[in-house]
Structures are given as structure tokens and as C-alpha cells.
Amino acid sequence: MTAAPPPAGLLDAVAAYEAALMADDVATLDRLFAPGPATLRADAEGVLVGHEAIAAFRTARGGAPRRTVVQTHVQVVDADHALVVVVTELARGGRGLMTQLWARAAGVLEHGGWQVTAAHVSVPAPALDSRVWRVVGDPLVPPPGVHPRDEGPLAGQTVAVKDLYAVAGHAVGAGNPAWLAQAPVESAHAGAVARLLDAGAAVRGIARTDEFAYSLAGANAHSGTPPNAAAPYRLPGGSSSGSATAVGLGHATIGLGTDTGGSIRVPAAYQGLHGIRTTHGAVDRTGLLPLAPDFDTVGWLTRSADLLQAVGDVLLPPGSPGGADDLVVASGLLDLAEPDVAAAVRAWATAAGAAEVQLPLDRLDDWRTAFQTWQAAQAWTAHGPWLDGRLDVLGADVRSRFAHAATVDAGTATGARAVLDDARLRLRELVGDRVLVLPSAPSVAPPAATGATPENRTATMRLTCLAGIAGLPAVSLPVRTADGLPAGVCLVAAAGRDRDLLALAAGRPGPG
Structure with missing residues (x-):
């Protein structure tokens, strides 16, 4: 006193x-x-x-x-x-x-x-922030002995591995304790993990994911919601939430994640990070627990475009099918975003010299519905045999999605697949050899206290499903709204043009 x-x-x-x-x-x-x-x-x-x-x-x-x-x-x-x-x-x-x-x-x-x-x-900081990490070390897995710490293109970099990838000596937890309890210990690294280690990076730890990667919010009912360092008290974005947060907090320099329906692009936008969803099938998915194999892709997040590109040099196949760097922005896609996000993306596009075009997107909601239907059918094929009779092990949001997935009959799934086959051709034609600019997510990160609404998820999927349907690469670059909150500019190009997008991102950062 x-x-x-x-x-x-x-x-x-x-x-x-x-x-x-x-x-x-x-x-x-x-x-x-x-x-x-x-x-x-x-x-x-x-x-x-x-x-x-x-x-x-x-x-x-x-x-x-x-x-x-x-x-x-x-x-x-x-x-x-x-x-x-x-x-x-x-x-x-x-x-x-x-x-x-x-x-x-x-x-x-x-x-x-x-x-x-x-x-x-x-309060005292926890020895392990279990919202971010399932397992962590210093490092958890060092690079192999053939690469001393100062050698290799990724020497000195640390990786937060999403809890869907195999890490030798550990089980894959998939964001669910019941699954983890019965999962076997992996004897070998996933293909992407092994490539990063061989390039001199170290695995810092296994990062949290939304359950079975079937979410875009980043809130896990069992381990909690990873913090968002760039937008405190707001959602981190999922399902690569732990990997993204680890990078945002500086716990790791590379966040290895996946993107099925936006799980790289959304956390990148919400947390002001750089991220890439690779061309479907371009990067080895060996040792990766699937959600919907027709859409699942390897992706990663970093705090800089240069490091994003350096990781691509390690994981991506060489070469590119070619194409122009002409940027085009569709007003119809901008209109799908909240005004503050749309304004930030438009400002970036204007500064980067993007031409505004009109694209025929009258079937966009049909495409989104078909995407979510086929994703659900594949998710139940992948995990239904284990989840049948034990849906109560899931958090409420993910449980509702798998419960719906269990009801998708063969005829409905086949009809959705037919819609997607047509949409895939149309979208690839619309992109052509240009680079399409659109919002990575339609809004800034929702407050963690209220969570993401079903309407927000639907609005997000309208934008993120496009690259997923067409199997195209997409790079998310950080921008800020007028209120200073993180948002994302998404660049989409033809299949196989991942390296072109990474080079474009590194050379043309845009405003903000």
C-alpha cells in the first residue's frame, strides 16, 4: 500500500x-x-x-x-x-x-x-500453447545429417507441420483426440515433410488443425482457438489454423498446411500472411491424411513472399506451362466481398495495373453447391467408416458437416460431379493464360467471441471454391483494410503456373 x-x-x-x-x-x-x-x-x-x-x-x-x-x-x-x-x-x-x-x-x-x-x-506463459501446437520441440525433427544447419536452400528455417501430415515417430492426430488415441505411430515422413527436411529446414512441431480439416474458421472444440497475432481476439482461419498462427507468432518461419476449400487462403487473409494453394497434384501428397482427394492440395504460409517462393523451389516440380502476367480483376467477384475488403483488393489491383473484366459467373452458386456436395461425399468415403456410430467425438460444427455428408446418396454425388466437370472446363477457359485477381476471403476475420456464421462460410466458399473446382494454383498476398485489419488478395493462374505466381508475388507486392 x-x-x-x-x-x-x-x-x-x-x-x-x-x-x-x-x-x-x-x-x-x-x-x-x-x-x-x-x-x-x-x-x-x-x-x-x-x-x-x-x-x-x-x-x-x-x-x-x-x-x-x-x-x-x-x-x-x-x-x-x-x-x-x-x-x-x-x-x-x-x-x-x-x-x-x-x-x-x-x-x-x-x-x-x-x-x-x-x-x-x-499470467505465466504456458510451456506449450496447446491451442497452437500438439507437439513441439527445439526442434522436434532436425534436418538430416547430410545437411548441417548452415547448408541447404532452407537452412535455418523452421516448419510448423499441420496435424494431417505424417511425421516419423508421431501419430497423425487430425485435430481429434479420439482419432489420435487409435492412430498408429508413423514410420516415415510425408513426402512434403521429407523434402523440406532434405532442403535443410527443421520441423519445429506438429501444429493444430480443425478436425479432419473440415472447417474454415480455425476454432477446434477440443484444443481451443489459436490466437491471431495480426488481429487479436479474432478467428485465425482454418483449417491450417495452427500452422498459420505459428508463423504469425514467429514460432516457425514456414507453416505447412493443406487447402481443400480455402484452408491456406483464408488463414493467410485473416492473419496477414503469404500463402499458396498449389496446383492439384503438383506436390507429393504421400503421407497426407485426406479429406476430399479430388480437391486436397499441399500448401504453405510464410511472412514474406521471398520465403514463400523459396519453399516453392523445393516442393514444386520444375518448369511452367507458360502464360502472361497480365492481371485481370472481375468486378463480380469483388462484389462478393464485404465493402472494406473489396476496397482493399481493388486498391491493390489498381496499383498493380490489373484490367477490370466481366466474367460470366451466373452459375457460381450452382458450382459452390456442387463443390460442397462432392466434398462431403468424398469426406464420408474417407472417414465415414470410422466416424459411423461415433459422430459424438466431433465438435458441433464439424459434426454437423459429417452428419450431412453421411446423407449424400450416390445419385446426388454423381450429379454434383457432373456439374463440377463442366465448371472445371469453364473456369480454366475463363482464367486462360492470365492471372485472375480476387479476394482471398470475403471478410476480415470474424471476432472469436461470436465465431463464424453459416452465412460467412457460404460467402467464403463462393470465392474459394473456384480454384478448388478447377484444380488451379492460388497465391494469397496480405493487404489491409481502411480500418487496419488484415485481408487477402488472391492471384489465380492456369494449372502448373505455381512458380509464375510465386515470382509475380515476390516481384510485385502491391500496396499495404
Whole structure:
């Protein structure tokens, strides 16, 4: 305590706050935080601004870690303002700090009129952030002995491997504890993992994924939601969520993931990263647990276009079928994005000299529906034999998708496949030898507290299904909206032009 006594009622308000926190009494906590848009709450993940955002976070988190107050320090500013520092001892071990600026508000009768106007909370960092990593090492797997640490094109780089790829000595967990419990230990690395190791990179660890990669949000019902370093308290994007977050946080330099319906492009957009979905079949998928083999592709994320290209030099086949670097942007695709994202993508396209074109996209919703139907049929073929009778091991969102997948009959699947065969030809014709510019995702990352809505998923699939249907490469580049939130510009080209897109991305970064 300071020599000056704390103002009347302050310590009672601090005690009431602590009691409400331990009881997860959200209503009392809301009343103890000052109303309005200027109230602040910060922790290691970022800053929440405004009472409304703080309340939404508090409601969604499901309570705070158990703790005991061991010290309380007060520094009096004046009769109506004081800085309070509380030292806590966590039940799980370690000490934390809570620093709060309290103010006495006129007309507020409860708790002596005292309310928190700004707060910062810190707790000991976990030895392993299990939202991001299933297994991690320093490194988990070093490059082979034939490559000392300072040799190879990827020497010094570290890889976060999505938990769908085989890593020798470990099981593939697929984001689901029940699956992991019965999965065998892999005896060999997946093809892409082995190539990265041979190039001198080290595997930092096995990163979390949405269950069986059947999601675009990045929220796992079992391990939690990986944080989004570029947009705190917002979804990280899935299903390569752990790999993306590991790169965004600086835990790894390369995030090895997959992209079936957008699982590289969406987290790249949400987290301000560079990412590539490769041409279908261009990169070895040996040792990769499938979701929908007709769409599954290898992809990766990095913080720079140069490293994105360097990984491509290792994983991609040599050569290119050729084509122009002429950029075209379809207004119809921009219109599918929220206005802030559309404006950011349009600004990039204008600065890059893209020509605006009109594309016949009148069947886009039919194509999206067919894509999701055939994806569901393939997902059930891949995992239905194991999931049949045990759908309850899945989180609610993924469970609903597999439950629907189980109902897709052969006739419906065959009809969807026929629509896709036609769409594939049409889309390849529309892209031609040009580079198509479109949003990587239609919106910025939704708040983690509210999650992604079915409408957001549908809007996202309208854009992301195009490259998936046609089996085309797609590179996502980071841009910012007017509000400073991450978004993505997607470049799509003809099959096999992966290296061309990577070179274009590295040489023409665009604004933002």
C-alpha cells in the first residue's frame, strides 16, 4: 500500500471485482467496467477497445483461471482516480499481475461508484500453447545429417507441420483426440515433410488443425482457438489454423498446411500472411491424411513472399506451362466481398495495373453447391467408416458437416460431379493464360467471441471454391483494410503456373 490511504470504497470495489471474476459473474463484471467505447482491456494477445468488445470476450471465454490474491498495491491519482496493481497466485502454479485504472463515476451507486476504465492482465506463459501446437520441440525433427544447419536452400528455417501430415515417430492426430488415441505411430515422413527436411529446414512441431480439416474458421472444440497475432481476439482461419498462427507468432518461419476449400487462403487473409494453394497434384501428397482427394492440395504460409517462393523451389516440380502476367480483376467477384475488403483488393489491383473484366459467373452458386456436395461425399468415403456410430467425438460444427455428408446418396454425388466437370472446363477457359485477381476471403476475420456464421462460410466458399473446382494454383498476398485489419488478395493462374505466381508475388507486392 502507498502512504496515502486509498479513496473510500475502492478496496471494496476491487474485492467485488475479484469475487465476480472467480464466480464468472459476467453481469457484475460488466457493471464494474466503465461503459463506453474508450474502456480498455489488454493481455498478451492484444487490446480490446470498448465496453462492448470486452463484454463479448468475457462472455465467450467461460471463466478465468482460478487464483488467489496475495498482494494489492494502490497508487492514488486523486480523490476519484487510482491505479491498482494486484499480484495473484494461480492454482495451476506461477504468479500473475492485474493492473487496473479505477475511476469514480458520478451517479453510479453500486460499488461506491468505482469502475475500471483500463486493465492489463498477465499470467505465466504456458510451456506449450496447446491451442497452437500438439507437439513441439527445439526442434522436434532436425534436418538430416547430410545437411548441417548452415547448408541447404532452407537452412535455418523452421516448419510448423499441420496435424494431417505424417511425421516419423508421431501419430497423425487430425485435430481429434479420439482419432489420435487409435492412430498408429508413423514410420516415415510425408513426402512434403521429407523434402523440406532434405532442403535443410527443421520441423519445429506438429501444429493444430480443425478436425479432419473440415472447417474454415480455425476454432477446434477440443484444443481451443489459436490466437491471431495480426488481429487479436479474432478467428485465425482454418483449417491450417495452427500452422498459420505459428508463423504469425514467429514460432516457425514456414507453416505447412493443406487447402481443400480455402484452408491456406483464408488463414493467410485473416492473419496477414503469404500463402499458396498449389496446383492439384503438383506436390507429393504421400503421407497426407485426406479429406476430399479430388480437391486436397499441399500448401504453405510464410511472412514474406521471398520465403514463400523459396519453399516453392523445393516442393514444386520444375518448369511452367507458360502464360502472361497480365492481371485481370472481375468486378463480380469483388462484389462478393464485404465493402472494406473489396476496397482493399481493388486498391491493390489498381496499383498493380490489373484490367477490370466481366466474367460470366451466373452459375457460381450452382458450382459452390456442387463443390460442397462432392466434398462431403468424398469426406464420408474417407472417414465415414470410422466416424459411423461415433459422430459424438466431433465438435458441433464439424459434426454437423459429417452428419450431412453421411446423407449424400450416390445419385446426388454423381450429379454434383457432373456439374463440377463442366465448371472445371469453364473456369480454366475463363482464367486462360492470365492471372485472375480476387479476394482471398470475403471478410476480415470474424471476432472469436461470436465465431463464424453459416452465412460467412457460404460467402467464403463462393470465392474459394473456384480454384478448388478447377484444380488451379492460388497465391494469397496480405493487404489491409481502411480500418487496419488484415485481408487477402488472391492471384489465380492456369494449372502448373505455381512458380509464375510465386515470382509475380515476390516481384510485385502491391500496396499495404
